[in-house]
Amino acid sequence: MGAALTRYRVIAWIVGVVLILLVVIGMPLKYVFDNPVVVETVGPAHGFLYMIYLVAAFDLSRRADWPLKRMLLVMLAGTVPFVSFYAERRVSTWLAAPQTERAPEPVAR
Secondary structure: OHHHHHHHHHHHHHHHHHHHHHHHHHHHHHHOOOOOHHHHHHHHHHHHHHHHHHHHHHHHHHHHOOOHHHHHHHHHHHHOOOHHHHHHHHHHHHHHOOHHHHOOOOOOO
């Protein structure tokens, strides 16, 4: 699971930085200064990278056996500026917790 976590962390940071560039630089340039060049180049790149983010988040969630709600929330984190950084930190914390804390309760027989 270590490789899946590393892949997720790297793409979460990349998607987060690209989304911030798009929102903080590209959108004002497009709508205030009527210069859409950043949105036209960074926008499709963010879309492509977000698809990779979704695959990495799905892969990690299946390996970590997360519930559907957690998986969907982590996947949505790449759509809001700065939230992918928060989600990456939370995911790293969840997976760094001792295995005994994450393990499901044994079934009584």
